[in-house]
Structures are given as C-alpha cells and as structure tokens.
Amino acid sequence: MEQSGTSALLQGAVQDLASDVVSALRGGDHLRMSGTGAVDEIEGSLDLAAVRVLGADLLLPHVLFPSPPDPAALAVFRKTVETFPPRADAAPTVKWSHWAMSRTLRRFDTPLSGAPGAPGASFEDEAAEPDAGWLDEATWQALTHQLAVLAPLAVPAEDCAVVRAARRRPVDVARGFVRAVRRRDWQQAAGAGRWLTLLDGVPDTLGLEAGLDFVELMGGNDPRVALQVQAARVMRTAGALV
Amino acid sequence: MTDTRLMHTVGVRALEWLWAHRDGFRLEPDVDPEVGFLERFKPVGELALICRVLFREGVAGSRQADLARRLLDHTWRNTLDGGRMLVRGQRVEPLSPIPFEVYLPYKELGYSEPEVERATVLYHRLDSWAALELDPTRRLGLSAFQRRFGLVPRVPEADSVGSTWLGQTPEPWTVSGHIAYDVTHTVFHLTDWGEHPEGLPPDIADYLATWLPVWIDDWLDLERWDLLGELLVVDACLPRPTLDERAWRGFAAAQQPDGAMPAVRTMPEGEPDEVFDIVYHPTLVAAFASMLATSRALAELTHATE
Structure with a gap:
C-alpha cells in the first residue's frame, strides 16, 4: 500500500509540475514559470523524482520562448540530472531522457561541473549521443x-x-x-x-x-x-x- | 509476407464448416410478410457472392470447388426453391433491392429465374427505385450490381463514391466499427468484390495503403474477427497488399478446428441456429479473405519468377 501511495504522490507531483509548464506555455511567460514557487519547495527525493519524470520539458517554456530560466528552477533541474544518472544497462529511453536533460542544461550555458559534456567531466564521452x-x-x-x-x-x-x-x-x-x-x-x-x-x-x-x-x-x-x-x-x- | 499455405488453409476449413452447416441457410416462409420475409435472404446472397469469388480466382482445390458448387445448388434448390422464393420476395416488397441483390451472383453462376429478371427490369424503370434513400455505400453497391446485370445504373457509380465516407478520405483516427464496415463495402463495390483492384481510385488506394495497417492492427488486438476478415479482404484488393503476417496468424488461430470463425473473441454458445446466425458471416468472410489473399500471393510469386 505504501508503494502505491508513494506512486500516487509522485504522479500528483508530476501533474503539478506539468500544469505549471502548461500555464507558462499558454501564457508565453518569459520570465518565470508560474510554478516557480512550487519548484522552490522541491527538496525531497519525491519532488526530484517528479522532475526526472517530466524531464527536459520542465524548462520547455524557456526553450520555445527563449529566455533564461529562473535560477531556482535551474538549480533543481541540475540537481535532478545529478541525482539520477542512468545506469549502464538502462533502457535507451532512460539514457536519452537523461541526455535530453543534460542537453537542456548545456543549452542554458550552465554545464554541470561533473556532468556529461562539461569541461573536466569524468565521463566526457557521455556527451556523445546514446x-x-x-x-x-x-x-x-x-x-x-x-x-x-x-x-x-x-x-x-x-x-x-x-x-x-x-x-x-x-x-x-x-x-x-x-x-x-x-x-x-x-x-x-x-x-x-x-x-x-x-x-x-x-x-x-x-x-x-x-x-x-x-x-x-x-x-x-x-x-x-x-x-x-x-x-x-x-x-x-x-x-x-x- | 504470410505463408500462403496458412492463408489458404483458413479458406479450406471455412468451406468445410459452411458445407456441414448448409441447413443454416434458411428462410422463414411462414413469417408474417409484413415483418420481414426478406431478412433472412442476406446470408444466402453473401454465400453466392463468395462462391463466385472462389470460382473466379481459381485458387481452390477440387474439393473446395466441388463443395462450393454443391452449396450453390443446395441453396438455390432448397433455400430459394429454384428462385421462386426470390419472386415471392419481390412480390412481398416490390421496391426492396434485396431479392435482386441475392439473385445476381446466382445468375452470374448460371442459375436463372426469368420472373425475377422481368421484375428487376421493370423496377429499374421506376423513378422510385432510383430515388430510394439508400446510404451511399449501399447505393454504390446497387448501382454496381445493376451494371453487372446489364442495366445502366440510373445513379452512376462515380456519383456515389464521393458521398461515401471512404470517398472523402477523412481523418483516419475517427474510424469506428460501423465506419470500418462502410469502408470495406465501399472497396468491395469499387473492385467488384476483389475482381478489379484497379477500380479503386488512386487517392483511395493511397489512403488505404497508409491507414489500413493501423485498422488491421487495432481490430486484430480487439479480436473482432468478422471485421478483421473484411479488412484483410480490403488489403488483398490494394495494388500492393501487405498480407500482414501477424494479422493472418491471429486470424487463423481464432478459427475453430471445424472451420468456424467466431465473430468476436471466442465462439458463442446457444442453439445451433443461433450459433449459425452469429458465425456464418465471419466464416464466409474468412473464406473470402483466404481466396483473395491466396490469389494475390500466388500472383506475386508468378511475377517474382518471371
């Protein structure tokens, strides 16, 4: 039961984040996602997992309406990428989803210190496409x-x-x-x-x-x-x- | 491409079941004439159409050809009383196209009842027959049958095509079961039941080549065997049939050991006549799809070795 409860919570968190992105896309909001407040509160692993599920789309409004993301949102995004590196035997979609997030980070010119593609990254090859x-x-x-x-x-x-x-x-x-x-x-x-x-x-x-x-x-x-x-x-x- | 033997076997088994259950093709002469004497004609007409395809395509073995001929003789002599039941049907409901539609394939196979023909020619002169409010696919079919009978259809086939759902090549994601049956019958009529694949206008052929695989995939997974069978016929009517292996394997696996093809999922339970009324159509369709697909597969083989 606890497992399904956690799953429901995760789903809810993903839906909340997705709603924020939808609002930003509809409003063409350049400066901050309406959910920045919610993003500020992201600290637990559940919330990071929700960002991981949504993936690169968390920052989609800033890609489609070119604008710098809110630093707090970007920080959460970066933390998520760092927290959930794909295992070597992960499914291709998992590797690509991670690649998409890393790519989005690079797009906003804030490479991770140890992230794929960053100077000095431990696995520079990971910047290469899966x-x-x-x-x-x-x-x-x-x-x-x-x-x-x-x-x-x-x-x-x-x-x-x-x-x-x-x-x-x-x-x-x-x-x-x-x-x-x-x-x-x-x-x-x-x-x-x-x-x-x-x-x-x-x-x-x-x-x-x-x-x-x-x-x-x-x-x-x-x-x-x-x-x-x-x-x-x-x-x-x-x-x-x- | 699917193993030709697999497709062929489906038809062989279907024909065995149809022969074994030939008494299921029955009319109800005692039914109140006002209540629908013509209701039970449809299975007989469909049987004759499919048998005609069998002789036309020439891919059946001698056993199947023999069974088909005996099925035609049986239904003509016993069910239709040598054609008298068609005459009676025309008297019960003069403007119904049904007796004529059932008669045509028998006529094309050499059976004859002059009184049905006289009535047909007379009704064809009536404005009322041309004005019947049939849905576009049915109208297309009636016009095609009139042409095959030797009449000039008063509603040209080309005029009906554009009114059909398929003729307008609409959004393919809106297809439902009912629409899908309209699509299959539009193709049957345009190609004279698979005889003339070139009868499909190029835009319709392209449309079907693009979207038919999706519909086959869908109704295969839904185990709607009756509709899947009709869609497999449509595939065999295309310029480049796919003879999709997954669909044919699923279709063949659904067929019962005695040759019956369930309409949906598994065989129904009930009295023999009730079961017949449910499964005769998918079983006829299975024979139809099998003969046409086998014929196309053999034709491709011939081309390949030329």
Whole structure:
C-alpha cells in the first residue's frame, strides 16, 4: 500500500509540475514559470523524482520562448540530472531522457561541473549521443510509443539521432498517432502529435491539427497530455522546423 | 509476407464448416410478410457472392470447388426453391433491392429465374427505385450490381463514391466499427468484390495503403474477427497488399478446428441456429479473405519468377 501511495504522490507531483509548464506555455511567460514557487519547495527525493519524470520539458517554456530560466528552477533541474544518472544497462529511453536533460542544461550555458559534456567531466564521452539504432528496427507501433516517451526531444532545431530516426519515418509516426487515438491513449497520442508537428512528409489525410485538438478535448484534463498538445501548438504557430 | 499455405488453409476449413452447416441457410416462409420475409435472404446472397469469388480466382482445390458448387445448388434448390422464393420476395416488397441483390451472383453462376429478371427490369424503370434513400455505400453497391446485370445504373457509380465516407478520405483516427464496415463495402463495390483492384481510385488506394495497417492492427488486438476478415479482404484488393503476417496468424488461430470463425473473441454458445446466425458471416468472410489473399500471393510469386 505504501508503494502505491508513494506512486500516487509522485504522479500528483508530476501533474503539478506539468500544469505549471502548461500555464507558462499558454501564457508565453518569459520570465518565470508560474510554478516557480512550487519548484522552490522541491527538496525531497519525491519532488526530484517528479522532475526526472517530466524531464527536459520542465524548462520547455524557456526553450520555445527563449529566455533564461529562473535560477531556482535551474538549480533543481541540475540537481535532478545529478541525482539520477542512468545506469549502464538502462533502457535507451532512460539514457536519452537523461541526455535530453543534460542537453537542456548545456543549452542554458550552465554545464554541470561533473556532468556529461562539461569541461573536466569524468565521463566526457557521455556527451556523445546514446545509440538510437533500436528505433530504426522498431515496428511503427513501438517506434511511436518510444518517441512519445521521448517527446521532450521534439523541439525546434534539435538535431540528434532520435530526431533523425523520427524524420525518416513520418508515416509510421502518423500511424502510431492514429493507433494511440483509437486506443484512447491520450498521452501517447499527444506525444506523437507533438513529434508530427515537427516532421515533413506527414500525410495530409491525417488531419493532425484537428487531431491534436481532439486529443486535448478527450484527454486534456491530464496536464501531461495538455503539455504535449500545447507544445505542439506553440511550435506549429512558430512554424518551427526541426 | 504470410505463408500462403496458412492463408489458404483458413479458406479450406471455412468451406468445410459452411458445407456441414448448409441447413443454416434458411428462410422463414411462414413469417408474417409484413415483418420481414426478406431478412433472412442476406446470408444466402453473401454465400453466392463468395462462391463466385472462389470460382473466379481459381485458387481452390477440387474439393473446395466441388463443395462450393454443391452449396450453390443446395441453396438455390432448397433455400430459394429454384428462385421462386426470390419472386415471392419481390412480390412481398416490390421496391426492396434485396431479392435482386441475392439473385445476381446466382445468375452470374448460371442459375436463372426469368420472373425475377422481368421484375428487376421493370423496377429499374421506376423513378422510385432510383430515388430510394439508400446510404451511399449501399447505393454504390446497387448501382454496381445493376451494371453487372446489364442495366445502366440510373445513379452512376462515380456519383456515389464521393458521398461515401471512404470517398472523402477523412481523418483516419475517427474510424469506428460501423465506419470500418462502410469502408470495406465501399472497396468491395469499387473492385467488384476483389475482381478489379484497379477500380479503386488512386487517392483511395493511397489512403488505404497508409491507414489500413493501423485498422488491421487495432481490430486484430480487439479480436473482432468478422471485421478483421473484411479488412484483410480490403488489403488483398490494394495494388500492393501487405498480407500482414501477424494479422493472418491471429486470424487463423481464432478459427475453430471445424472451420468456424467466431465473430468476436471466442465462439458463442446457444442453439445451433443461433450459433449459425452469429458465425456464418465471419466464416464466409474468412473464406473470402483466404481466396483473395491466396490469389494475390500466388500472383506475386508468378511475377517474382518471371
């Protein structure tokens, strides 16, 4: 019971953080996320775990509306990256999610003293991208699922092996979007839709824009769904291309 | 691509079940004429359509061809009373397209009942028949059948296509079970039940090539075998069928040892006639999908060795 209680608490913490990001994305708030207060209070491992679950998207508003993050938020972000290094045998999505967070830290020009890619880092090689070969071999169903998990990598001007793998298979990701909607898996659908917003070669018949609105209508009460939909909307409005 | 033998075997077993349960193809002559004498014609017409596909594609063995011919003879002589039941159906409900639709495949296979034909030609002259408020896919099918009968459809097929759901190539994530059945039947009518894959307009063929794999994946996982079977027929109607191995393996595994194909998940329980009424359609569809997919697989083999 305690385990499931902890899990529910973690989910709640993730949802709160996601809500803050959604608000910032909707408001185009450059200066501080509405949830900075909440971020200030993050100290326990549970809260850091919540940041780890949300991943690089915690700072997404500052990526899409270029602006320096609040120092406190950045500090929590950095601490999270330091606290949860992926194990050598971690799943590729875990390694890539960590890579995305490290990359976001570098984007804001505050490399970690001992973090991957930082001068003098103990594992400079970690700045190198993890392997993404598994995506090329994945079925369209599995590809879409994995990309949805890695939705924080779907940002304008990002260029990494995961983005290149997605670019090679726009029709497969579109199929995965349809599959996720049919299965009422709104989070996966929203993540796939965010990717599709950035890809060329998506079939017109998909009806992506209305599809994302539909996903928001049906699943938008979950802030993690709303975050993906709103991210897609901002990127589409900006006409951003990967 | 799926092992051709696996696909072929599904049809062989389905035909054995249909033959063993041929008495399930029955009308209810004593039903109140106002209540739906025509209701039970549909299975008979579908059987004739599928048997026609079997002869046309020529991929069945001699045992299957023999069973199909005997099934046609049985239903024509016994169920339809040599065509008299179709005449009766036309008198009960003159404007219903059903007796004509059931008659056409029998006629194409050499059976004849002149009175059904006389009535059909007469009804075709009526504005009322052309004005029937059929849904677009049904209208498309009726026009196609009229053409095959030798009449000039008063509602041209090309005019109906654009009104169908598929003809408008809408958002593929909105498909439901009902819509999916409309899609499969639109394809059946456009291709004359798989005879002319080139009958699919290119935009529709492209649309299906893109999205059909998603729908097959979905209804396979939902174990909706009846609809999955129809979608596998659609796949075999495409310019480049996928003959998806995972779907065919799941479909074949759902088939019972006696050849029956459950409609959804597992076999229903009940009186034999009740069970027949539920599973005859998926079993017919299994035979249809098997014959068409086998034919396409063999054709590809031929191309590959040329």
